[in-house]
Amino acid sequence: MVSWSDLTNDLLQDITSFLPFSDHYRFGAVCENWRLVLKQRCCPPAPQLPWLVLEEEGQTKKRKFYSLSDAKHYFIEIPELHGRYICGSSYGWLFAVDIKITSILVNPFTRECYELPPFPAFSKNVDVTTLIEKVPSDYMGGPRDYTFEEMQVGIVWKAILSHDPKERSDFTAMILFGQKNSPAFWRPGDSSWTVVDGPDCRMEDVVCFKGNFYVISAMNELYVVNFEPVPKLIEIGPPIGKVGRPRQTYLMDFDGYMLLIERFCLPTEHELSFTIRFNVIEPNLEEDRLYEWFGIDDCAVFLGRNSSILVESSHLPMCRKNSIYFTHLTEDSVDEFGCCDLGVFNMTEHTINRFYSTEVFPPLVGSPVWLTPNPR
Structure with missing residues (x-):
């Protein structure tokens, strides 16, 4: 034997x-x-469900994760993430910012890491790569002092990758940064981020779809990133979406279809808002038409500061099919409440249920981030 x-x-x-x-x-x-x-x-x-990347455990500084598959927490020692805020995830890699506003790209389970250049300046008068104690009155909405913790949460809205760095060394990292979520990109070997020229409006989300980066504005205007000769945004057709202002919009690659997902929220007291529904729209770029989706069959999508994730629930009994899992919107975090708007939206019944306790996230940590563990 x-x-x-x-x-x-x-x-x-x-x-x-x-x-x-x-x-x-x-x-x-x-x-x-x-x-x-x-x-x-x-x-x-x-096949597995994404994990939630949570805050550090107070005394040990271990990073806290939550696995949906077995409904358990895992505390893992990852020194590269000590004191860092997670501002994005893609292909199992995390973008992390520290209190000095420097950032890394790291696979938390293999510990492979890329040191990223300083972020572009928010404006001509504010350079967030230096340690500053005060910010101008036109920065982040009002004339007051901001702590480093608040600044590191607010500097990058989203960060994604074009490819898994383990599979392609010529990948591109794209961020939405600053007051208006302006797009900027970095490639291995670059000494700095390159800002993409575009309209003077706030951007909501970015996706890499069939080799191109697409960005959606707060007015649901869709742009493609043109890298040559000078990086700039090129608008594609008229604004897309339904009547009514969504709280947040997301772009995702749904198995070869580009989808726009609108998130609608209901304002409440204490400057908070809670998600009430989602709309799913397919902007067909070739036909210049919009198609509304009323379901996603046996699939589930995971939305947040991460690259949007698609999961086939038939392979995973713990996954709720025809559903949208979502995390808290970071800017709603206030002192005594922390993160509270997490849930799963059932597209058949139009109901929202909880998948996780909402009382555990401290303020200023930001939103939990979905991560598909990549141990390669």
């Missing part, structure tokens, strides 16, 4: 392809040979 520790590497590799990500750690703890197989693995883990 063969000992477990003597199983061949090929067989062990096959076994790891059936394991959810949380079991990869347990697998690697069996013995040195199994741990080596994990480091050399070429197969991705079994």
Whole structure:
């Protein structure tokens, strides 16, 4: 009878392809040979639900994660994330900003890391790459002092990647930054971010779709990023969407279809708002037409500061099909409340339910971020 520790590497590799990500750690703890197989693995883990990236655990500074698949918290030591705010995720990589307004791109589970250049200046008068104590009255909505913690939460609205850096070394990182969420990009080897020229209006979201970056404005105007000869936004057709101002709009690649997802909220007391519904629209760029989607079948999407994630619920019994999972909008965080608007919207019943307790997020940490663990 063969000992477990003597199983061949090929067989062990096959076994790891059936394991959810949380079991990869347990697998690697069996013995040195199994741990080596994990480091050399070429197969991705079994299909899984995204994890929520939460705040640091107070005393140990370990990063707190929540796995929807097994409804458990995991506290993982990731020194690269100590004291950093998460402003985006893509392909299992996190964009993280520290109190000195410097940033990194890191895979939290392999610890691979890219040091990113200083962010572009918010304006001609404000350079957030330096340590400043006061900001001008036209910055972030009013004349008052801002702490470093508040500034690091507000500097980048969203950050995404064109490709997984493990699969392509010529990837592009795109951010929406500053008071109006202006787009800027960086590629490995660049010494600075390049700001994309565009209209003087607030941008809401960005997506990489079929090799191009698209940006949606607060007025639902859709733009494509043209990199050559001078990076700029080019508008595509008239504004899209329904009558009525959504609280937030998202763009996503839904298995080869570009979707615009509108999030509507109801204002309440204490300067908070709560999500009440979503609209899903397909802007067909070739036909110059809009198609409203009334469902997404056996799929679920995960929206937030991350690249929007698509999951087929048929592979994952814990996933609620035909549903939209969403996280809190960061700018609604206020001193005593923290993050409170998280839920899952059922597109069949038009109902919203909770998937997680909402009393645990401290203020100024920002919004939890969805992450698809990428152990490669």
